[in-house]
Amino acid sequence: MRKISWLIVFLLxxxxxxxxxxAQDKKYLDSLNQLAVKTKSDSVRAELYFTLSDYWVDRDSVxxxxxxxxxxxxxxxxxxxxxxxxxxxxxxxxxxxxxxxEVNYLKAEKELAGFTTKRAYKQRAMLWHNYALLHQHEDDLxxxxxxxxxxxxxxxxxxxxxxxxxxxxxxxxxxFMNLEQYDKAVIYAENGIKYFQHTPPGQFxxxxxxxxxxxxxxxxxxNIRQTKKYLDLAKGVLTKSEKVVSHSNMEIFWLKYYExxxxxxxEVKQYDAALESIAKGTELAxxxxxxxxxQALAFNRYDILFARHKYAEAERLLLHLASQKEIHALADxxxxxxxxxxxxxxATGNMKEAYHWLKKSNALSDSINEGKLKTDINTLEIKYHAxxxxxxxxxxxxxxxxxxxxxxxxxxxxxxxxxxxILLLVLAGFIFFYYRSYKKLAIQREINLRQQAxxxxxxxxxxxxxAMLDAEENERNRVARDLHDGLxxxxxxxxxxLLSWAKYNKNMETQDFELQRIIGQLDxxxxxxxxxxxxxxxxxxxxxxxxxxxxxxxxxxxxxxxEVDFQPINIGKDxxxxxxxxxxxxxxxxLTNILKHAGATEILLQCSENQHRFYITVEDNGKGFDVERSxxxxxxxxxxxxxxxxxxxxxxDIASTINEGTTINIELDV
Numbered sequence: 302m303r304k305i306s307w308l309i310v311f312l313l314x315x316x317x318x319x320x321x322x323x324a325q326d327k328k329y330l331d332s333l334n335q336l337a338v339k340t341k342s343d344s345v346r347a348e349l350y351f352t353l354s355d356y357w358v359d360r361d362s363v364x365x366x367x368x369x370x371x372x373x374x375x376x377x378x379x380x381x382x383x384x385x386x387x388x389x390x391x392x393x394x395x396x397x398x399x400x401x402x403e404v405n406y407l408k409a410e411k412e413l414a415g416f417t418t419k420r421a422y423k424q425r426a427m428l429w430h431n432y433a434l435l436h437q438h439e440d441d442l443x444x445x446x447x448x449x450x451x452x453x454x455x456x457x458x459x460x461x462x463x464x465x466x467x468x469x470x471x472x473x474x475x476x477f478m479n480l481e482q483y484d485k486a487v488i489y490a491e492n493g494i495k496y497f498q499h500t501p502p503g504q505f506x507x508x509x510x511x512x513x514x515x516x517x518x519x520x521x522x523x524n525i526r527q528t529k530k531y532l533d534l535a536k537g538v539l540t541k542s543e544k545v546v547s548h549s550n551m552e553i554f555w556l557k558y559y560e561x562x563x564x565x566x567x568e569v570k571q572y573d574a575a576l577e578s579i580a581k582g583t584e585l586a587x588x589x590x591x592x593x594x595x596q597a598l599a600f601n602r603y604d605i606l607f608a609r610h611k612y613a614e615a616e617r618l619l620l621h622l623a624s625q626k627e628i629h630a631l632a633d634x635x636x637x638x639x640x641x642x643x644x645x646x647x648a649t650g651n652m653k654e655a656y657h658w659l660k661k662s663n664a665l666s667d668s669i670n671e672g673k674l675k676t677d678i679n680t681l682e683i684k685y686h687a688x689x690x691x692x693x694x695x696x697x698x699x700x701x702x703x704x705x706x707x708x709x710x711x712x713x714x715x716x717x718x719x720x721x722x723i724l725l726l727v728l729a730g731f732i733f734f735y736y737r738s739y740k741k742l743a744i745q746r747e748i749n750l751r752q753q754a755x756x757x758x759x760x761x762x763x764x765x766x767x768a769m770l771d772a773e774e775n776e777r778n779r780v781a782r783d784l785h786d787g788l789x790x791x792x793x794x795x796x797x798x799l800l801s802w803a804k805y806n807k808n809m810e811t812q813d814f815e816l817q818r819i820i821g822q823l824d825x826x827x828x829x830x831x832x833x834x835x836x837x838x839x840x841x842x843x844x845x846x847x848x849x850x851x852x853x854x855x856x857x858x859x860x861x862x863x864e865v866d867f868q869p870i871n872i873g874k875d876x877x878x879x880x881x882x883x884x885x886x887x888x889x890x891x892l893t894n895i896l897k898h899a900g901a902t903e904i905l906l907q908c909s910e911n912q913h914r915f916y917i918t919v920e921d922n923g924k925g926f927d928v929e930r931s932x933x934x935x936x937x938x939x940x941x942x943x944x945x946x947x948x949x950x951x952x953x954d955i956a957s958t959i960n961e962g963t964t965i966n967i968e969l970d971v
Contacts, residue, residue, distance in 0.1 A: 330356070337371075347376030351385050358393055365393055381421065384412030388428050399435050406432040423460035429453045430469070442476055449473050464507065467496030471511050474518065483521040490515040502545035509538045509554045517561050520568065528565050532558070556585040556594055563601045572605050579605075596625050600641075612649050619645060636665040839885065847881040848872045848908075851888055855906060858892055863902060865892075870909035876971050883945050884908075884915060884969065891919050891965060894938045899923025899963065910971070915949075917967040925957045942967075 330353065337349040350372035357364040369389055376382030391405035406428055413425050433448040449472060457466045470493030477486035490511060497508040516531035535558055542551050559582035566575035579598050586594040599622055606615035623638050639662035646655035842850035848869045855867040876884075888906065895901055901923035909916045939955075946953045949969035957963040 343375040344379055344382060347372045347374075347379070347382045348385075350375070351382075351389055354389055355392075358389070362393070369393070380412050381416055384409045384416075384424070387412060388424065391428075392431065395431065395435065399438070403432065403435055406435075419460050419462075422456050423462055423465060426453050426456035426460055426465060426469070429456065430472075442480060446473065446476050449476070463496040464500065464504070467493045467507065467511065469493075470496070471514055474514055478514070478518050478521070481521070483518045486518040487515060487522065490518055502542070505538050505542040505545070506551060506554055509535050509542070509551075510557075512538065513554065513557050513561055517564075520561065520564055523568075525565070525569065528561075528568075532562055532565060550589075552585055552589055553591075556582055556589065556591065559585065560594060560597060560601075563598070567601060567604055567608070570608070572608065575601065575605060592625075596622055607645065607648075616645065616649070636662060639665060842881060842885055843878075846872075846874060847876060847884060850881075850885055851906070851908060854885070854889060854892065855904075858896060858904075863896075863904070865904045865906065868905070868907040870907065871911065872908060873910050876910070876915070880949070880971050883948060884917070884971075887942055887945050887967065888917065888919075890938055890942050891917075895919075895921050895923060895963075898926070901962070913971055915969040915971045917965070917969070919965045920962065922962040925959045925961055925963050927959070928955050928957050 350368045354368035373386045387405045387409035391402045394402040429452040433445045436444040474486045474489035494511045512535035519527035559578045563578040603618045643658035855865040901921035905920040907918040951969040954966045
């Protein structure tokens with residue numbers, strides 16, 4: 302997860318240019334001011350004021366601008382001094398206003414471009430390096446790398462400063478490492494090491510940083526032997542540096558050493574030694590107030606917890622780290638954080654969270670567009686190597702004029718080779734993007750076919766359900782008519798005949814009680830028959846509509862032990878009759894289930910309609926039940942309700958708590 306910022310590399314390399322000034326006391330600064338006042342040369346006076354401004358740039362912004370204004374007052378006629386002014390002004394704005402800083406760096410380049418001295422080349426190399434830092438802070442590694450390869454490296458070579466040149470190689474190596482192109486990172490890092498082999502003890506930090514950068518690249522290449530080699534070299538130089546005065550705080554590099562060592566020890570499964578390295582690194586990170594390293598070391602601790610199957614503790618640590626802003630400063634870090642979370646939840650079986658983090662990972666991966674960036678980087682390298690070949694050819698032309706024709710042919714060959722390589726890269730890129738687009742199209746076509754098949758199956762299922770429900774209602778209607786008109790009429794006739802017979806047989810004294818009991822039973826049978834017929838096809842619904850039928854249904858179940866609160870809201874009159882009957886049956890089935898099983902004393906029924914959606918909410922205070930129990934989940938009552946809800950292409954939600962009651966929410970498309 303760790304991404305090393307190469308900003309510190311350049312800051313350290315530039316210390317040898319400013320260390321002398323930063324160590325001076327008030328007496329030295331006073332002497333510079335006195336020289337600036339006494340000198341008769343405007344150019345010398347401007348340089349002195351620029352030097353004073355550079356000294357105060359990180360200490361006092363007012364003095365920095367003051368000395369800059371004095372310097373440009375005397376240096377205005379000189380192009381080189383104007384370039385120095387814009388360069389220092391850009392440095393001043395770098396942290397405060399990056400846009401102004403960028404403008405002033407470009408002004409400085411314009412003024413300094415005409416000078417061919419080593420001093421001018423070094424100044425321009427530093428200028429472009431700082432300009433690249435502005436893009437690095439914006440997470441634009443493509444632009445950063447282009448500037449370093451095309452601008453900074455050639456200027457540093459012309460400037461002849463080995464320390465600066467080595468530092469640039471290490472900077473480029475670190476960017477390749479951040480882009481996960483570790484094979485290229487190793488090449489640039491080992492080139493940088495060559496320039497630091499003879500650095501004085503006061504600059505040991507340059508060699509240590511180069512060793513650690515190389516060790517990290519080899520670690521990512523899974524080269525255990527080379528990783529161990531460069532870690533040992535770094536430790537040897539760090540140990541030596543403890544006995545000398547350094548221009549840098551070596552604790553920074555001890556911290557980096559423990560971080561890389563920890564990765565290596567985890568890789569070889571020496572977890573106890575890795576924990577010791579984490580402890581030492583954490584102590585240094587706290588001491589130097591390096592929050593980023595604290596987070597990275599904590600990630601290493603997570604890796605050890607996960608490797609040892611301590612999943613609960615590992616999950617808590619990982620979620621805490623994922624919320625830290627230091628980890629997400631760069632897009633690549635955000636991508637790797639999402640990947641680590643997705644891998645963790647997949648390994649522990651939590652597929653919902655794994656899918657959530659995988660979606661984030663895919664979105665970040667698309668935005669980074671790594672494939673295009675790698676192609677651009679390769680093109681930059683080709684251009685740089687071509688420029689190197691051109692310089693070699695120019696040198697040979699100056700030394701051996703007799704080989705001019707051969708060299709021209711060689712240059713032509715190189716250009717043709719470069720053009721062929723670029724053409725192949727473009728062709729490969731085209732094939733890759735075409736294949737990816739074709740694959741996406743095929744996947745989308747398959748998804749569409751599946752959706753169509755699913756929709757067709759759902760449509761057929763709805764049609765079958767509609768036919769079943771229509772047939773059921775027709776049968777209910779027929780049976781209700783037969784009961785009411787047939788059997789009901791017969792029972793009514795029996796009652797009339799009994800009453801007529803009793804009227805003409807008044808002399809039988811014992812018949813009154815038995816006869817009245819029989820007539821009472823007959824009345825009860827007639828009423829029960831009418832109730833059955835009404836339940837099978839409620840005439841109130843046919844005559845007065847759904848709201849009146851539901852109200853009558855609720856009133857029919859109310860008794861002294863049960864209270865029903867019916868709340869109709871905006872129930873329209875334009876709902877189709879078959880739909881009204883199905884809604885009535887759903888409510889009837891729910892109330893029947895409550896009466897049979899819930900043992901409730903209070904029922905709330907709320908029915909409402911809004912924009913062709915019909916909502917039913919039923920709450921009771923009964924004994925509740927376990928919704929997940931298969932015998933209840935698949936019972937006939939709930940099955941009938943679900944069948945009718947599916948007919949409406951609706952949604953059914955049931956929430957029930959034992960001994961507290963049940964709530965049913967239904968949404969129907971009418």
